[in-house]
Structure formats: C-alpha cells, structure tokens
Amino acid sequence: MPKWRCRLMWVTRxxxxxxxxxxGYHWIKRKGKPARREVAPIVVSNHVSYxxxxxxxYELFPTIVSSESHDSMPFVGTIIRAMQVIYVDRFSRSSRKHAVNEIxxxxxxxxxxxxxLFPEGTTTNGRSLISFQLGAFIPGYPVQPVIVRYPHVHFDQSWGNISIAKLMFRMFTQFHNFMEVEYLPLVSPHESRKENAVHFAERTGHTIASALNVEQTLHSYxxxxxxxxAAELKQENPSLYMVEMAWVQSSLHLKALEAVDFLEIYLQMxxxxxxxxxxxxxxRALRxxxxxxxxxxxxxxxxxKIGKITFKQVICYSNPYLLLITHGYVRSTFGGIGTPIQL
Known part of the structure; x- marks a missing residue:
C-alpha cells in the first residue's frame, strides 16, 4: 500500500x-493479542452487531469479506469500503468462487x-454459534479466532429482529455500552492429514464456541x-420455522431459496x-x-402420528414431494384426479 494511503488510513482509523x-464504547476490554499478519493472515470472529x-x-485495519447489501448501511458501509472490501453474493456460485480466490x-x-471474515454469514444474539461458511478455510492458511461479547443489563446490543435505526438510537441513548474482545490461539490446518475445509471450519467453530461457552448449532443464514x-407474513412465532438449514443443505441438497419458496406455500395451510x-x-392449500x-x-x-405436521417435518421427511410442491407440479399432477390412487 502506498505511504500516502497508509497515512490517510490512520486518519480514517x-x-x-x-x-x-x-x-457509547468509551473503553473496550481486550484479552490476548492479535497475532502478526505473517503468522495468521486470516482472522475469523463471531458476529453480533454492526x-x-x-x-x-480500528484495531486491525483488515480487508473484510462482506455481502454487497452492507455497502449502503450508514457508517458501516463507509468503513467497509475503506477496508478494501471483497464483496460476495452468497447465492451466486461464481461470486463465492471469486471471493475465495481473492482471499x-x-x-x-x-x-x-x-x-x-465473519464465517457465520449473519449476526446472532451471541447466545449460540451457527454453522460456518467455508470461505475462510478453503485457502488453507492458519486463522486466528476472535470472540466478541457485549455484556449488558438493560439493552441487548445484538443486531437481530430490530431495525438499524432503532438499534442506533438505543446505543446513542445509553450512557455507556460494554464490549469485550478476546484473541484466541491460532488454529492451523493439519498438514499431515491434508485436512479439508469442512473439518478445519468445524475445529475453529468448536474453539470459538468453547471460548464463548455456547453451543454451535446447524443453523445458517x-x-x-x-x-x-415468517415475520413478514405476520406469524406469531417466526422461530418455529427455522430448520437448521446447514444440515438440510448438506444432507438433503435443498437450497435456502427453495425452502423460503415452500415456506410461503406452507403458511397458506x-x-x-x-x-x-x-x-x-x-x-386445501395444495388443492x-x-x-x-x-x-x-x-x-x-x-x-x-398426532394428526399434525410441522414445517421442519415437511422439509426433512418429504424432500421428493417438497421439490414437486415448490415448482408447482403437485396441483397439476394430482389436482384433477377423481379416482383414488393407491401406493
């Protein structure tokens, strides 16, 4: 990086x-130290807040991997662009491949x-860790895990089911907000065993979950x-329709967008x-x-065998039917049949 740009970036920092x-983050508690860039060129962290x-x-001046949708966010978008961001479209295979090559x-x-990188791919409330995307682990370089906590009494600072405007307002009206950052020991791939990215990600996730004293689940973005x-469609408890999509995608090869399409049909039931x-x-819903x-x-x-089904059961136990329903074939195939068909 040119010297003039380095000086400019110090001003930005x-x-x-x-x-x-x-x-309200007047002081920030730190534990441990960041490893030298030559030793750990990749840093991964849990993701709680913007x-x-x-x-x-401010702390590391890294290059960040981020979704394109974050570019328009106030404050954060400007900071991300200054970090020489690597943009990625999580639903595009070519975009993900390009991002891995850039990493x-x-x-x-x-x-x-x-x-x-924030390998969870989204923010959580910090009370659990969700499954990791593999972009940070495919290159095969040592990574330094970092954990971030936001201790609180009255105001949960996690960016969940709340608008960014309301979150920012609540932060501004707090006299002081607490933040703790802990740098964990390096995690390196097992060269002797030629460890693949999945196992590397699992070991790193276990390290972060243990340090946070939380469970890592199979949920994903x-x-x-x-x-x-589900929230947009005014469901009373939207969390009932979360199905641990990381497991669903790997085991049933069902894409997240297909699951969302079927959720709309399911809610018509x-x-x-x-x-x-x-x-x-x-x-009635399927005619x-x-x-x-x-x-x-x-x-x-x-x-x-209770005479009722859940969305997760439909996803997990009817995948062949699910794909037909998602693409609209069940109605056209079975809707006009008058004589019962026996299996």
Missing part, C-alpha cells in the same frame, strides 16, 4: 474510534492487510431468511400458534383431493 466513542467491523477496522491472493502476500419471511398443520388444511396417496403423503410426514 482515528475517525472510526470516534464513531465507537459516540456510540459495531464489530467498525472495531476491527487466497491477499492472504498469500504480506503486502496486503490481513483478511477478516438460510434460517435467518426463513425467520424473516393456516398453521396454528405452534406452527402445526392439520390434514384438511394440508389438502388436493382426499385419496389414498394424499393420506399416505401426510402420514409419512407426520412422524409423531
């Missing part, structure tokens, strides 16, 4: 500390800043999409407050006639 101060990238910009290129050369869609659907609502096939479809999904 001071400005980012001023932003943190204005949000404050995270502002802090890391490899910048991590392999000490002329570039270290690379920062896809579950956030399902939660958001008029689920009760517990998110359960009865047989007659199942038929199916009562017959042996439709009854056996429902019975196959109803693994608890």
């Amino acid at each position: 001071i400005c980012s500390r001023a932003i943190l101060f204005s949000f 404050i995270d990238p502002i802090f890391f910009f 490899k290129r910048k991590a392999s050369c000490n002329r570039f800043p270290r690379v920062l 896809g579950d956030f999409m399902l939660f958001t869609k 008029n689920p009760d407050p517990r998110g359960q659907v009865e047989f007659h609502d199942f038929l 199916l006639k009562p017959c042996g096939l439709s009854e056996k479809m429902f019975e196959f999904i109803d693994v608890q």
Whole structure:
C-alpha cells in the first residue's frame, strides 16, 4: 500500500474510534493479542452487531469479506469500503468462487492487510454459534479466532429482529455500552492429514464456541431468511420455522431459496400458534383431493402420528414431494384426479 494511503488510513482509523466513542464504547476490554499478519493472515470472529467491523477496522485495519447489501448501511458501509472490501453474493456460485480466490491472493502476500471474515454469514444474539461458511478455510492458511461479547443489563446490543435505526438510537441513548474482545490461539490446518475445509471450519467453530461457552448449532443464514419471511407474513412465532438449514443443505441438497419458496406455500395451510398443520388444511392449500396417496403423503410426514405436521417435518421427511410442491407440479399432477390412487 502506498505511504500516502497508509497515512490517510490512520486518519480514517482515528475517525472510526470516534464513531465507537459516540456510540457509547468509551473503553473496550481486550484479552490476548492479535497475532502478526505473517503468522495468521486470516482472522475469523463471531458476529453480533454492526459495531464489530467498525472495531476491527480500528484495531486491525483488515480487508473484510462482506455481502454487497452492507455497502449502503450508514457508517458501516463507509468503513467497509475503506477496508478494501471483497464483496460476495452468497447465492451466486461464481461470486463465492471469486471471493475465495481473492482471499487466497491477499492472504498469500504480506503486502496486503490481513483478511477478516465473519464465517457465520449473519449476526446472532451471541447466545449460540451457527454453522460456518467455508470461505475462510478453503485457502488453507492458519486463522486466528476472535470472540466478541457485549455484556449488558438493560439493552441487548445484538443486531437481530430490530431495525438499524432503532438499534442506533438505543446505543446513542445509553450512557455507556460494554464490549469485550478476546484473541484466541491460532488454529492451523493439519498438514499431515491434508485436512479439508469442512473439518478445519468445524475445529475453529468448536474453539470459538468453547471460548464463548455456547453451543454451535446447524443453523445458517438460510434460517435467518426463513425467520424473516415468517415475520413478514405476520406469524406469531417466526422461530418455529427455522430448520437448521446447514444440515438440510448438506444432507438433503435443498437450497435456502427453495425452502423460503415452500415456506410461503406452507403458511397458506393456516398453521396454528405452534406452527402445526392439520390434514384438511394440508389438502386445501395444495388443492388436493382426499385419496389414498394424499393420506399416505401426510402420514409419512407426520412422524409423531398426532394428526399434525410441522414445517421442519415437511422439509426433512418429504424432500421428493417438497421439490414437486415448490415448482408447482403437485396441483397439476394430482389436482384433477377423481379416482383414488393407491401406493
């Protein structure tokens, strides 16, 4: 990086500390030290708030991997652009491949800043850790895990089911906000065993979860999409429709966007407050006639044999039917059948 740009970035870093101060982070507790860039070119952290990238910009001045949607956010978008961001579209295979190549290129050369990733791919409330995306681990370089905590009594600073405007207002009206950052020991891939990215990510996730004293679940950004869609459609408890999409995608090869499409159909079945659907609502929403096939479809999904099914059961136990329903073939195939079909 040219010297003139380095000097300019120091000014920007001071400005980012001023932003943190204005949000009530007057002092920030740290434990451990960041490793040298030559030793750990990649840094990974849990993701709780939009404050995270502002802090890391001030502290480490890294290159960050971020979704394009974050570019327009107040304060954060400006900081991200200053961090020579690597943009990625999580739903585009070519974009993800390009991002991994950029991570490899910048991590392999000490002329570039270290690379920062939030492998969860979204923010959480900090009370659990969700599954990791593999972008930080495919290059095969040592990573330094970092954990971020926001201790609080009255105001939860995590960026969850709250608008950014309201979150910023609450932060501004707090006299002081607490933040703790802990740098953990390096995690390196096992060269002797030629460890793949999945196992490398699992070991790193276990290290961060243990340090946070929380459980790592199989939820992913896809579950956030399902939660958001359920909230948009005025469901009383949107969390009932989260299905641990990381497991669903790896085991059933069902994409998050397909699951969201089917959720819209499922919610037309008029689920009760517990998110359960009865047989007659199942038929009505899919425009199916009562017959042996439709009854056996429902019975196959109803693994608890209580006469009701849940969205997770539909996803996990009816994947072949699910793909048909998502693409609109069930109605055209079975909707006009008058004679019951026996399996």
